[in-house]
Amino acid sequence: MFDGFDVSWPLRLAIGIFTALVAVFLLAPSLIVVPMSFSASELLQFPPSEFSLRWWQQYWQSDLWMPATKTSLLLATVTAAGAVPIAFAAAYATTRSLGWAKLPLYAVLLMPATVPPILVAIGLFFVLARMHLVGSFPGLWLGHTVIAIPTAYVILSAGFARFDFTQEKAARSLGAGWWRSMFSVVIPQMRFSLLSAALxxxxxxxxxxxxxxxxxxxxxxxxxxxxxxxxRDRVDPQAAVISTIWIVLVAIVVTVVFGRQRQEHS
Amino acid sequence: MTLPAAAGATDNSALLRRDGMLAQLGFFGLALPAVLLVTIAIVVPLAAMLWISIARPDGTVSLDTYLKIMSTPVYTRSVLTTFQVSGMTVLTCALLGTPFALVMASVGRRLASILLLVVMLPFWTALLVRTYALSVLLQRNGLVNRFLTDTGLVSEPLPLINNFFGTIVGMTHVMLPLFILPVYAAIKQIDQNIIRAAASLGASKLLTLRAVILPLAANGIFAGAVLVFVLSLGFYVTPAILGGGRVPMISTRIEQNVSVLSDWPAASALGVLLLLSVGMVFFVTFLLRRSIKALGGSPNV
Incomplete structure (x- = not known):
């Protein structure tokens, strides 16, 4: 892009350095935790002076971090399992037509992303306290699912916008019932959007x-x-281990989701 | 399995209309679970909050809580801080993000996709992980301070966290991808012929940038700025950790009112004020767009 917009080399160099610095600013925090998790020191320092596996070992044996990891992974799984079908149904409906109701629906579905999270949190706390559900798994599930709905909805709507609904019509006119056309035509075609939304x-x-x-x-x-x-209380080297696991997970997801998206576009 | 139309009926318009209405009803049914969930988890609690903020114990309605908040320095200061932090975050995002997006749009495909990955990776990295890493980098004997003292740029380590500066660094890190993406999208949409035309008419690079590219990208810059500002208003985690208790946001005060003081009316009133601020930003944005259009300005602003 921008041909006929060549700039002189000192300016080019300056622009290059600026871009590199911004890229370092964006990436550095995610990258330094990996070596830090292998540090031997009690103190948090980067780069570490000596390496060891002590924090990884402690994490594995910790009765604080391990249960929390299990809770988080289980919660994230059931959140995806809840939010994706719910958002899928809503995205299908708003794409196919709801007339005047489309815009208000859109606003409601994106509300969890526009209302400040602190308000969602204390509001839920207030409601769940009345139902004695504070500290319960269903309470957490409700909160997380609602917060995940906008993300899943936006991705699935974008998927449906590219989906050719005449395929569904064809399936129906060939005698497939609504469920059959849904499961053997629509969902298989949407599988990549569904995977992205779930991840x-x-x-x-x-x-x-x-x-x-x-x-x-x-x-x-x-x-x-x-x-x-x-x-909030102190900086714990144990957190570097969690962060490392987390970053590896994110790198895989981002590569899968956006790598595939790029392939589709090209 | 046979279709009614295939049975040879001549007029099936009534049937089709009924079918259409049933389908429409079905669509509402499909959207219902999502709407229900949002209602239970967000709409109802927000309505309850509004009520708590104005209800007196005897059941009458008053604005006492709001008046109390507006005359308490602790709260007015947090409102001011919130707007300062949000405004500053927008400014740094614009200064760093706009040139970055311009570069992204002007380099080759390969480099552009690498830069896009550079933006997306932190965007999806857990907020806490990034905040944690930044606090390590910026601490008193952290990498940044060691670099500054080793190179002799400063003689004493600078206080980079537990203050306003650290908060802005953290907030910018969180918000920068959200700013870059819409700006990049807007620049990508600019018709190249316009740029070529400007060049062939003898416009300098700087003039082309200022008079052609930036105005056409204003749409995205504006969208990014509004998004960053609104999200910053309600932010809690980053100021709490990198501000070290010295940068009290509205959200911090809400949290304290609930978990420490159990003062639900004050927390609710602050919540309503926060929500009003967010709504107001959206409303002003809407008005601005409309009046610019009415004045015959560029329709894409």
Missing amino acids: LAFLTSLDEVIVSMFVGGGANTTLTKVMFLGL
């Missing part, structure tokens, strides 16, 4: 801090809650 809903839940802080607790304490409380 990103999973990450959204894994990443969620504030609702987990207010609604989680006891046996249902998430990784983010343990980490946040730890970070």
Whole structure:
């Protein structure tokens, strides 16, 4: 892009350095935790002076981090399992037509992303306290699923926008019932959007801090809650281990989702 | 399995209309679970919050809580801080993100996709992981301070976290991808012929950038700025960790009112004020767009 817009080499160099610096700023925090997790030191320092596996070992044996990891992974899985079908149905409906109701529906479905999360958290806390569900798994599930709905909905709507609905019509006119056309025509065609939505809903839940802080607790304490409380009080090298696992997970998801998207576009 | 139309009926318009209405009803049914969930988890709690903020114990309605908040320095200061942090975050995002997006749009395909990955990776990295890593980098004996003292740029380590500066660095890190993506999309949409035309008419690079590219990208820059500002208003995690208690946002005060003071009316009133601020930004954006259009300005602003 921008041909006929060549600039002189000193300016080019300056622009290159600026871009590189911004890229370092964006990437460095995610990258330094990996070597830090292998540090031998009690103190948090980068680069570490000596390497060891002590923090990984401690993490594996910790009765604080391990249960929290299990809770978070389970919660993220059921969140994706809840948010994706719900968002799929809503995206199908709003794509196919709902007339005047489309815009208000759109606003409602994106509300969890526009209302500040702290308000979602204390609001849920208030409602769940009345139902004695604070600290319960269903309470956490409700909060996380609602927060994951906008992400899943946006991805699935974009998927449906590219989907050719005459295929569904063809299936129906050939005698397939609604369910059959759904499961053997629509869903297989949408499989990649569904995978993306599920992975990103999973990450959204894994990443969620504030609702987990207010609604989680006891046996249902998430990784983010343990980490946040730890970070607010002191900087714990153990967190580097979690962060490393986390970053590897994210790198895989981002590569799968966006690598595939690029392939589709080209 | 046979279709009614295939049975040879001549007029099936009534049937089709009924079918259409049933389908429409079915669509509502499909959207219902999502709407229900959002209602239970967000709409109802927000309505309850509004009620708590104005209800007196005896059941009458008053604005006492709001008046109390507006006359308490602790709260007014947090409102001011929130707007300062949000405004500053927008500014740094614009200064770093706009040139970055321009570069992304002007380099070759391969480099552009690498830069896109550079933006997406932190975007999906857990917020806590990034905040944690930044606090390590910026601490007193962290990498940044060691670099600064070793090279002799400063003699004493600088206080880079537990203050306003650290908060802005953290917020910018979180918000920058959200700013870059819409700006990049807007620049990508610019018709190349316009740029060629400007060049062939003898416009300098700087003039082309200022008079052609940036105005046409204004749509995206504006969208990115509004998005960053609104999301910053309600932010909690980053100021809490990198601000070290010295950068009290509205969200911090809400959290304290609930978990420490159990003052639900104050928390609710602050929540309503926060929500109003967010709504107001959206409303002003809407008005601005409309009035610019009415004045005959560029329709894509």
